[in-house]
Structures are given as structure tokens and as C-alpha cells.
Amino acid sequence: MSKLNLLIFTAACSLLTSCFKDEPLNAECDIEMAYLHADNPLEMFVKPTDSIATTNEAARTVIFSVRKGTDLTALAPQFHITEGATISPDNGSTHDFSQGGVSYTVTSEDGSWQKTYNVRFDEKTSAATYFSFENFFLESGKKRYYIWTDKTEDGTDMLNWASGNGGFAIVGGKATPEEYPTAPFDNGYEGKAVKLTTRSTGEAGKIFKMPIAAGNLFTGSFNTNVATKRPLEATHFGDGPYCIVNKKPLVLTGYYQYTPGNTITNKAGEVVPGIDQGDIYAVLFRNTKADGTPFYLDGSNVKTSDQIVALALVGPFDKTEGGWQKFSENFKYIANFDPQVLANGGYSMAVVFTSSTGGAEFVGAVGSELLIDEVKVIME
Template sequence: MVKPFSLIAVVAFATTLTSCFKDEALNNECDIEKAWIQVDNPDEVFFQPSNAELPDIESTKTDLIFPDLRPNSDVTALPVYFKVTDGATIAPENGSVQNFADGPVTYVVTSEDGQYNRTYRVFIKATDAGTTPDPGDPGDPGDPGKPEEQFDYVNYDFENYFLDPASSKFYVWSDYENGSNWATGNPGFKIAKGSATPDQYPSTPLAEGYDGAGVKLVTSDTGPFGVVVNMRIAAGNLFTGVFDSKSATKAPLKATHFGEGSYNQINYRPVTLAGYYQYTPGEVFKDKSGKVVEDRIDQGDIYAVVFRNVDSEGKSFYLTGDNVLTSPQIVALARVPNVVKTEGGWHNFSVDFNYSGELDPAILANYGYSMAVVFTSSIEGAAFQGAVGSTLLIDKVSIAYKK
């Protein structure tokens, strides 16, 4: 099976761009690296134990969003603990009880040398009562008493996009007011071509989509930098999850965290992935070494995967570029076949999820599964193979599901 795309150039100076850095004897970094909630009755508060912590926090994130707690959980007096960079201090005090009922609580981390600080917002809320079905109740996913044609929908219209707040160099997308459920490899392209304008990045807004704004994904040349690191192309991409620049220098495929984050946890059974697309392959297909592959025509890729988001040790789990289609944690896949050249404007796609087995109702009710939705302009982008100029346009995507 062909691996999915991965954009990711080697980020040689990522730590200097995403952390507080200065050459002095005392530590000058001021990052939160990990956060967790500690309560006496975790089974009554969290849907699953792994929801109590946010491990390995990406250094560019300043909004920390915990998965929703169980309905009626008291969020007015919760102690949150943090692992900060060596020597740094945090205010309010680490582990102090805070009230999250009225919105996020602001924390300030100050470096050991006292010269730098970063402000974080921590979001914690309880799930609204009635939104999470209990196993066996009418309306549960797979309930035989519910008509087969009766579905609910998650809709992605891509209207909410804006320039990255930290750099103003490239676009990002989100379906939520706080935080983001979508990610791209644009941060890596910024390292390869720092002089590029926002509309020259691989993933950009499309002003006139099928209905309103859409997304334009273009396989792009990474220039001299890409030649040096043998990553000559950057496939345009958009996926639900997180791009982790800290991993990019060591293992590029590990930098794409498909389905990571509380926004991507689900308590419903996805049935169909649908939407609209156009695809135009680039003129010349090249392999990773830059050699032209005769008679090879590029393709795009559109798919969604459902997977178990906790591993055998009870730790949080997400998919990465090297296992997003092959991990044994995957329980369902919906993949559009043959995303090849289209003619005559927008084309509709609709493909059902293929399940390897039945979902566990108890796990589902406890948000024990996550979903990743993925689009890329070059199907072999993970191997840095494809055709510069390959273009995938996407709009009005939906997931039909049963509750």
C-alpha cells in the first residue's frame, strides 16, 4: 500500500523559532512541555485515563485544550500540573486549584534567567449532558432500532481560515473558536522557502470553491534547501491532527500526528465520507532523487481513518506518516479510489467506511476512538515523490454518521 503524503522539510532551527532562546548561563526557555489534571476520582471525571494529560506539547502551542470531561463534572476547582522547561517558573502556582467554569485560565511561564516569558491558556470543560450515548440506549451507534437511512453529519466547509498568528507567513484552518482541528505541512515549507508569500505555500485558501471558500493543495518545489536534504517536493496537504515541528529533524514522518487532539475524538460511528474535488496532475513526475519517471502520472489522495486512540499500555495514541494506513489500531477506512485528472469542474465523491470489525459500544461512548481526515496533492508525498504543480481542490466535505 502506498504511504500517504508528508510535507516536512528538515527544520534545522526549529527550536530557536518556537522556544525562548538566548545564549546565557541560566536557562532561557519558557515552555510548557506536559500538562495533567489530578483528581481523587478519575473514573468519574474522565472518559478514559489518557484524557487526564496532554503529553509532549508542541512548542508552538499556547492554547492547551483538554478532552471534555464527563457530564456534570465540577470544573470550578481543578488542580492542573505542568512540566516546564528546566528552571522555569509558572504562575498561578503549579498544581494550584483553579476555576475553569467561566472559560480558560491563563498561565505565565517565566524562564530561569527571568528574561523571557510565555502566556498560555488552558481550557477544561465538561461534556454537555445528553450528547454522549450510553451503551445499549436507543440511538447508540449501530442500534438496530434506528432506521438505516437516518444519519447525522459533521460538515467541513473550510470557510474559517487565517494567517498563522505566530508568523503571519502561511494559512491555517480551524472549525473551532479556540484551538485548531486542522493541520498542514506549511510550517516545514516555511523553513525551506522562508521568502515565500502566503499564497505561494503548498496549502492555501481557494477563494471560489464549490460553495464559498475551499482549499487549494499544490505540490511545490522546495528549492535548493530541498536538494541539500533530499526532500525536493512538498505535497500540499490538509489533515485533522497536529504538525509537530520538534520531530521533523529526527524523523519527518513522525511529525504528522493524524487524528491527535481532543477535537478528533469521536463517540459516533462514521458511515460515509463525501465532498467535492478537482484534480490536475503536474506535468513531470520525479522520484526522490529528482530523476524523471517516464510515463508516471501523479495522483492525489482523499481518505478518512477511524482508530483506537489508546494503546495497549493505556497511553494516548495517534497515527503518523508511516502508519496512517497500516496501523493495527485502525478499525475503519474510507478512501476515495483513483484521485486522477478531472474534467468539467467539480466532481462529487462519496465512499463508505470499511470496518474491520464492530466498534465496542463502551469504548465508543467514552471517546476511545478518533478520526483523521486527510487530503494531499501527491499520493507519494511521504516518499518525496510526485509532480510539481499537481493540484487538488477540496470543498464541502462531510462525514455521515450514526449515533
């Protein structure tokens, strides 16, 4: 064989070998969905869709909502996990959940990463109606940002609040927890409050075309897995068992202060004329579609979905003066309120605060600040 032919043959073999090389092993290790099979689901759950759990990724907690008095001593939840990952204890194995949550560890396909989730079964209870914002803690893992929660009567964390802090963590660099868009504030109307600040996301944010991150806080959950790809879908307003109401909401009240930042910019970083505005609102909606599938609001439809039954709109608003201002806004019902749907756990409520009304589209002014405290929903 000539030298030329030998070189060609060697190159061809090299190319062929490269074609058969394995793809890199997956480094992700998430519980993507959890569910529980029950022969008679309505004996355990208020509605069939409750057999699908809510995952709070920031707190690494998976919550099933069950009827009061449910036997929790021998349950076998099932998990959809990241492709190639493994879970311990075994998927579908039976455990006693009557004394609290059970820890499950997910290991990535490449063996380099692990996440431990607390899986628990909580007895059904209504959404909280008084929010003092005194209960918060640092997220699991790297403890980069704060998470807020209300408490049940027995002291269990509801994990009913979420924010965009998890998205900011992707681009926020070395920001301290207090420098995140949503952080505690010491000098509240009473005790602690929440401070929402529109922040720059720096050079990393420009790469993702997300130059700002508005401070926000809402009842529901936040999906960090889609935060940079489909940001409007990341905010799950009113998602989870602790957003379901058992009474008719009438009035949204509380205290706030707002100071807009100096210059509004858009997604491209261009200056936009005008003054930034903050927003406060609550939305009551049907949490199940006509075909029986679960439903929550997101950034694309939080004020416009045809599932909405009532809204209490405090904002948008400009700068406030003179310290803490009280707000009080009636819920305006735009669709029929059905007592039978209420009795069946069919209504959920999202309470939402943001430091920039255009934050979902990355329009806002860096430095805009909204302080929130002592919020209540007056029920019928």
C-alpha cells in the same frame, strides 16, 4: 620558568578554563506536555488518558477534554516545559477555568524568547461531521500560515484540523500565507474551499533532504519540533479530543478538483517516471492501546496500523476534468466495531487530504493541486 614552559603552562590553563565554560543557555520555550491530577479521574474525564492534554503548537492552545458539568472553578494543571525554561503563572497553581482559558507564558532559559499558551478545559463533544472550510485564521506568533477549525455549538474553536504548513515554515523563507502548501481558495463549490499545492522548499529544503512539501490537511495535530528530524512522526492523524466519535461512520462525501504537476521528483531531487496523484481518505481507529496508553496514527501507519477499524478510501486519483467532482465512499470495516468502546470514547477518526500521495517520503510533483470543499461524514 623558561619562556617555553611559561607558554605551555598558559596554553594548558586556557584549555582547562575552556573545559569549565558553561554550555549555552537553552533558547526554547515550549509546553511539551500538560496533565491534570484527579483523585477520581473518571468523575472528570471520560477515560483516564483524557487527563493528558492535547497541545496545538501552531495556535498556542492546550486543550483538556472533560465531562459535561465538570466543576472548572479551581483546577491546577501541571506542565512539562523545555529544560531550563520557566512558566508563569506557576506550574501547578490553581485557577478558575469556568469562564474560558487561562494564559500561561513560558520563558526560555536564556531569557530571550517567550511563548504564551491559552490553556482551556472543554466539555466533551463528538467530532465534527460537516466541513465547509469557512473558518480559518493565521497562526500565532509570526502569522505565516493559515489554520482551519470547526466550531462547537457555543462557537468555541475546535482546533481539530492540522497541516504541514508548520514544517514548511522552517524552510519556506519569505513565502506569503497564500504561497504555503495549504491555503484558502475563494471559489469553492460553496463559498470558500481549501487549496493544497505541492511546493518546492528551495535551497533550505535541499539541506534537510526535503525538496518538496505536499499540501495536506487532516484532522489531528502537527508536531513542528520533529518535522525536520522525524517527519513521519510529525503528523498526528486523529489526535485530540475533537477527533473522537460517538456514532458509527458510514460514508465519506464531498467535492474536489485535482491537477497533477508536470514532473515527479524523489527525496534526492531525481526525476521519477509517472504522473503525480492526490489522495482523500478517512480512517476510524481505536485511540487507546491494550495497555491503556493513548494512541494516534502517524505517517508510518496511517493506513496500516492494527488499531484501524475502518477505512473510506477515495483515492489515489489522477487529473479531474470539468470543474468540481463529487466523491462518495463507504467506510469498509476491517475489524470488529464494538458499541461499548464507542460509548467509552474509544474510537477516533482522521480525515486526510493531500496533493501528492508520496508527500510523506518527499516524492511528488511541484505544482500538483488538490481543491477540497463541502466534505461530510455520514454517521449511523
